[in-house]
Amino acid sequence: MKAITRFFRRKEVETPVDIAAAALRSDRFRLERETDWLRLEKIVTELEKNRTRKLSDDDILDLPVLYRSAASSLAVARETSLDAAALAYLETLVRRAWFQIYGPRSSLWTWFRQFLGGGWSAAVRSLWLDICIALAVMVAGTLVGWLLVAKDSEWYAALVPGSLADTRQPGAGKAILEKSLQGTENTHGLSVFASYLFSNNATVCILAFALGFAFGIPSLLLLVYNLAGLGAMLWLFHDAGLTTDFIAWLSIHGTTELFAILLSGAAGLHIGRSMALPGEASIMAAAAQSGRRAAQVMVGVVLMLMIAALLEGYGRQLVSSTPGRFAIGGSMLLFWLLYFFAFRRSSVGESA
Structure with missing residues (x-):
């Protein structure tokens, strides 16, 4: 009986107002960091295509900083259960950046x-x-x-x-x-x-x-x-x-x-x-x-x-x-x- 009561209490918490508030927090979280994410994605893409000439010295120097920032954002996203799309994007971006920074530098x-x-x-x-x-x-x-x-x-x-x-x-x-x-x-x-x-x-x-x-x-x-x-x-x-x-x-x-x-x-x-x-x-x-x-x-x-x-x-x-x-x-x-x-x-x- 107590388990059923707790179940319905959880259901009562998930009101439309709460859902809207969670979406608002997710949007604010993304907007505050989206610029750095997009810059990191651009740098990683150029590195993956072996087009390092298109990257500036600042891009190369900022790559580790942007990677750590994205990894931190990913940790926050997992803890706060932000929307699945943002979470999947961050996981892919962090994985790609890790490979460019720490991965092997030569092919098989x-x-x-x-x-x-x-x-x-x-x-x-x-x-x-x-x-x-x-x-x-x-x-x-x-x-x-x-x-x-x-x-x-x-x-x-x-x-x-x-x-x-x-x-x-x-x-x-x-x-x-x-x-x-x-x-x-x-x-x-x-x-x-x-x-x-x-x-x-x-x-x-x-x-x-x-x-x-x-x-x-x-x-x-x-x-x-x-x-x-x-x-x-x-x-x-x-x-x-x-x-x-x-x-x-x-x-x-x-x-x-x-x-x-x-x-x-x-x-x-x-x-x-x-x-x-x-x-x-x-x-x-x-x-x-x-x-x-x-x-x-x-x-x-x-x-x-x-x-x-x-x-x-x-x-x-x-x-x-x-x-x-x-x-x-x-x-x-x-x-x-x-x-x-x-x-x-x-x-x-x-x-x-």
Whole structure:
């Protein structure tokens, strides 16, 4: 009963006189500030159309002041429940002005061009110490896999997934192993295979990067485990006298894929190392700074994985000659080395 009484009391307040008074307040509020709003809208419109020459120095200097005034008007409009049209206009105007003042100054294409034009390579060079450590760990993992399988072939099944091993098993004859390295002229299903490879390699790289927060130790262990499988396969083909053929088969995509995994592990290690040794900065500040640098590297890693998937799904299957595979793999390795360590067009994002 009390709720019903309060409902009708509210209804009684909303008389035509009250509505007219509210409209009058809304009109007065708008008229007092409309000049500044229209000026702000004109400045923002010119900026959106990239016609800054039509703006005076006073317009540029007054832009932050006009924005703060419009934002204040928007807050008042929301609190006093002014008319919906004025509220919607202010929300749109403030949003547009915010973007011109605080939003990104370049388009996605401009950022991507700067990224490939030096930003990515500079970020990679800034991780040189972590790259050296990750490379040493990967080499050690390969040796561990080789030695374990050489001592006991039962380790092969534990190190090499069954889906990857297929007919490449200890005890398989040379003819069987050699056949597994042959290419194919049939491209049917290779696109699906390439997608699977990209997904698998992306998972490894993301884990190597994401686990870096634990002082980089899990990232290094993941590198050891993944490269131990490679060492096991190297032993298998070496034992069959197919070392050169296997390295050629692997190089056509491996120079790009292993480089991507190396950078992922280095990026994760970089974050973990900065957290363990933050220096004068706090742990969170050090992690944030290293995280931004490592994230830029990881954006490029995604591009590398896409290229590696295409090379593995198509190039490795369609190019069957050992010299041809070495030529492609060697060219890709040379390209990445030159791009990361010799190409210094821009120093954007580079730091020690």
